[in-house]
Amino acid sequence: xxxxxxxxxxxxxxxxxxxxxxxxxxxxxxxxxxxxxxxxxxxxxxxxxxxxxxxxxxxxxxxxxxxxxxxxxxxxxxxxxxxxxxxxxxxxxxxxxxxxxxxxxxxxxxxxxxxxxxxxxxxxxxxxxxxxxxxxxxxxxxxxxxxxxxxxxxxxxxxxxxxxxxxxxxxxxxxxxxxxxxxxxxxxxxxxxxxxxxxxxxxxxxxxxxxxxxxxxxxxxxxxxxxxxxxxxxx
Amino acid sequence: xxxxxxxxxxxxxxxxxxxxxxxxxxxxxxxxxxxxxxxxxxxxxxxxxxxxxxxxxxxxxxxxxxxxxxxxxxxxxxxxxxxxxxxxxxxxxxxxxxxxxxxxxxxxxxxxxxxxxxxxxxxxxxxxxxxxxxxxxxxxxxxxxxxxxxxxxxxxxxxxxxxxxxxxxxxxxxxxxxxxxxxxxxxxxxxxxxxxxxxxxxxxxxxxxxxxxxxxxxxxxxxxxxxxxxxxxxxxxxxxxxxxxxxxxxxxxxxxxxxxxxxxxxxxxxxxxxxxxxxxxxxxxxxxxxxxxx
Numbered sequence: 191x192x193x194x195x196x197x198x199x200x201x202x203x204x205x206x207x208x209x210x211x212x213x214x215x216x217x218x219x220x221x222x223x224x225x226x227x228x229x230x231x232x233x234x235x236x237x238x239x240x241x242x243x244x245x246x247x248x249x250x251x252x253x254x255x256x257x258x259x260x261x262x263x264x265x266x267x268x269x270x271x272x273x274x275x276x277x278x279x280x281x282x283x284x285x286x287x288x289x290x291x292x293x294x295x296x297x298x299x300x301x302x303x304x305x306x307x308x309x310x311x312x313x314x315x316x317x318x319x320x321x322x323x324x325x326x327x328x329x330x331x332x333x334x335x336x337x338x339x340x341x342x343x344x345x346x347x348x349x350x351x352x353x354x355x356x357x358x359x360x361x362x363x364x365x366x367x368x369x370x371x372x373x374x375x376x377x378x379x380x381x382x383x384x385x386x387x388x389x390x391x392x393x394x395x396x397x398x399x400x401x402x403x404x405x406x407x408x409x410x411x412x413x414x415x416x417x418x419x420x421x422x423x424x425x
Numbered sequence: 426x427x428x429x430x431x432x433x434x435x436x437x438x439x440x441x442x443x444x445x446x447x448x449x450x451x452x453x454x455x456x457x458x459x460x461x462x463x464x465x466x467x468x469x470x471x472x473x474x475x476x477x478x479x480x481x482x483x484x485x486x487x488x489x490x491x492x493x494x495x496x497x498x499x500x501x502x503x504x505x506x507x508x509x510x511x512x513x514x515x516x517x518x519x520x521x522x523x524x525x526x527x528x529x530x531x532x533x534x535x536x537x538x539x540x541x542x543x544x545x546x547x548x549x550x551x552x553x554x555x556x557x558x559x560x561x562x563x564x565x566x567x568x569x570x571x572x573x574x575x576x577x578x579x580x581x582x583x584x585x586x587x588x589x590x591x592x593x594x595x596x597x598x599x600x601x602x603x604x605x606x607x608x609x610x611x612x613x614x615x616x617x618x619x620x621x622x623x624x625x626x627x628x629x630x631x632x633x634x635x636x637x638x639x640x641x642x643x644x645x646x647x648x649x650x651x652x653x654x655x656x657x658x659x660x661x662x663x664x665x666x667x668x669x670x671x672x673x674x675x676x677x678x679x680x681x682x683x684x685x686x687x688x689x690x691x692x693x694x695x696x697x698x699x700x701x702x703x704x705x706x707x708x709x710x711x712x713x714x715x716x717x718x719x
Contacts, residue, residue: 249536249559251680252438264537268557311697313704351560352573359564360671363534364679371683375690382694388704403706 209398214322214416220399221416223322229395231285238278239377245271250367275345282338289331292322299325322412333376340369431591432545437535452527452547453590454615455599456608457520458622458650459660460634464489464503464518468598468607472501475586475597495521497574497581501598508659515653519660520598520607523570523583525549525646530668531580533676534565540580547612547646548585556580567642567666585646615648622650641667 205217215222224232245267248258258264299306302325309315310326317324323331344366347354354362384391390404405413413419432448469491473480478498483491488505495502506517529549532541540555541562551571558578562571571580586596594600595609608618619636626634635654638644651657657664 249557251684252536252538253684255538264555265557268559311701313701348560351563356564356566356569356669357671359560360669360675363561363564364671364675367675367679367683371679371686374683374687378687378690378694382697386694386698386703387701390706401706407704407706 205399206397214412216402216417217399219402220397221402221405221413222398223394223400223405224398226398228288229398231281231288232395234281235278235285238274238281241274242271242278243374245274246370250370272345272349275341279338279342282335286331286335286338293328293331295325295328296321299328302326302329317408318410320409320411321415322409324409330376330380334373337369337373337376340365341373344369431548431587433542434545434547435529435532435543436539437532437541438538448545450544450546452612453585453646454547454610454612455525455585455596455647456610456615456618456650457647458606458608458619459517459519460622460626460631460650460652461604461606462503462518462520463604463606464505464516465603466491466503467601467603468520469499469501469503471597471601472583473499475589476500476584495570495572495582497572497577500581500583504661506659506661508653508656510653515659517653517659519649519651519662521568521661522598522647523549523585524568524642524666525583525585526567526666527643527645528668530565530567530642530672531562531571532565533668534561534672536561544587546590548587548590549646550584550587551580551582553577553579553581565669565672567663567669612644612646612648619648619650626650626652637662639663639666641665 205220205222208215208217209222209224210226213222213225213228244257244260247254248256248264248267249271255264258267261267261270296319298319302310306315307326307329310317310324344362347358347362348366351359384395388408390400391408394400402413402417405416406419431450472478478500481492481496481498484493486493488507490503490505492499492502500522502521504517504519504521506519508515508517525548527547529541529543532543532549535541536559537555537557540552540557541549542552543549556579558573558580560573560580562580563569563573571582573579574581586594586598589596590609596607599607599609608615610618616636616638619638623634623636631652633655634650634652637649637651637654637657637660649660649662651660651662653659
């Protein structure tokens with residue numbers, strides 16, 4: 191075997207290697223934001239969410255009946271949905287405890303339920319004290335955890351309709367629907383902000399890394415903590 | 426089963442509503458006179474036989490009643506009840522079965538297109554091929570009729586012998602009834618018969634006799650003469666059955682609003698993008714700061 195570099199001897203991508211098991215680490219121009227375990231957990235939740243979405247929406251309304259074709263028909267979707275829901279909840283629970291420690295609200299993040307979220311969406315507002323996660327991300331984290339729990343409890347009741355009084359079932363359908371509606375709206379913005387609106391963000395969940403510039407823009411305090419950089423440019 | 430020869434008046438989970446057919450069929454009805462029922466259970470057996478339902482384990486509930494409730498393999502149940510009445514005993518026997526509501530709660534709750542249909546003649550039927558076995562219908566029925574069949578994974582209930590009535594026969598239970606307390610015909614005829622019988626009972630001293638044909642569900646395809654209409658609980662019948670308000674709220678308010686809200690979120694994201702665009706990492710702040718690892 192020749193020692194000359196070939197396609198089979200690509201330089202080792204140090205950021206990716208570091209990102210296997212380390213976070214908050216500078217590698218060249220990149221910072222590892224999510225180690226491999228975090229990303230795997232996130233994508234497990236994501237995958238099971240979409241299985242639930244596509245198997246549940248055709249049952250929600252016949253308008254989305256075509257989605258049942260992914261599973262081989264509505265009957266199959268109905269069989270897949272509760273089990274996918276269980277998987278979704280279990281992965282969500284793992285994710286919840288995986289990230290819980292980093293999601294404590296700071297006093298400065300109180301306003302995120304109202305004006306701060308709007309300022310953020312206008313790309314205004316003072317982000318200088320934003321750590322690894324901003325208030326909106328923390329809010330999303332707890333909202334989806336609560337949503338997953340609501341979907342689980344109402345879904346379990348719906349799974350055995352003969353075992354519960356009719357009014358309990360009727361309430362379960364309502365709660366399952368309302369929770370899903372809020373969940374879906376949150377996910378729309380989660381995906382939008384993570385892809386189109388904020389370039390460089392999606393890489394945090396694929397490669398696991400972000401650029402220094404990205405970190406300085408979106409999470410300045412985290413950037414300072416990780417780099418020791420006070421914000422002025424350094425060579 | 427679905428009888429293709431009958432037009433569909435209403436179908437579950439149809440997006441635009443699909444009344445089909447150009448013929449108008451007279452609405453049919455079964456007449457039950459509890460005051461002349463002798464509790465022989467011939468109708469129970471006839472139902473089992475005609476519909477080829479497997480015998481199920483009976484349960485002793487302290488009366489002559491065969492089963493505590495209806496069952497996916499037992500669609501016709503005479504409910505026995507004893508009540509003190511007028512210094513003696515009123516021995517109540519009421520034929521429990523699908524009421525074939527004009528406004529069926531099961532159909533309103535069903536999410537599977539075409540799984541529950543109402544034929545042009547008013548019969549409410551389950552299409553076993555399209556039923557997905559979710560059990561939503563159980564939550565929508567004010568009479569606790571649809572039952573989930575654990576073996577087939579589908580819902581099953583009385584079809585008003587649609588396979589017999591379509592070809593001009595009366596339902597099997599009516600055929601078997603030895604006292605004539607069961608009759609089958611057009612709804613108008615059966616209601617007239619019921620009103621006539623109620624008048625007879627009232628004249629005979631049963632002042633509270635009624636014809637049970639509750640308006641809350643638009644009337645039922647099974648009309649029942651009750652000698653003690655002031656005690657519907659004696660017959661295990663609800664006083665004001667209707668499609669549950671929570672089912673209506675779920676299907677007609679929350680669901681459309683939810684779709685609008687989710688679509689609004691998607692449109693809102695697009696709108697945001699057109700107005701605010703990307704939140705770019707400023708300029709070349711990072712370029713050349715440190716070369717990426719080679």
